[in-house]
Amino acid sequence: MVKYMGKKKEETGYAVYKIPKELDDEITKIVGKHGYRSKTEFAKDAIRRLLLEYGVSEESKR
Numbered sequence: 001m002v003k004y005m006g007k008k009k010e011e012t013g014y015a016v017y018k019i020p021k022e023l024d025d026e027i028t029k030i031v032g033k034h035g036y037r038s039k040t041e042f043a044k045d046a047i048r049r050l051l052l053e054y055g056v057s058e059e060s061k062r
Contacts (some may be wrong), residue, residue: 027042
C-alpha cells in the first residue's frame with residue numbers, strides 16, 4: 001500500500017509505504033549494528049537488492 005502525505009508523489013519525488021510493526025521492530029534492531037544510518041537507508045538498500053535479484057533495476061540491465 002502506498003500512501004501520499006501532503007504533496008503528490010510527482011511533486012516530492014518520494015512515496016510512503018506502510019509495513020507491519022513487527023517488521024519495523026526487526027529493522028530497528030539491525031540499523032546501526034550493520035552500518036545503516038536509518039531505517040530508510042536500510043529499506044532502500046533492501047529494495048535495490050531485490051530489484052537487482054529480479055532483474056528489474058537499471059543496474060541489472062547494464
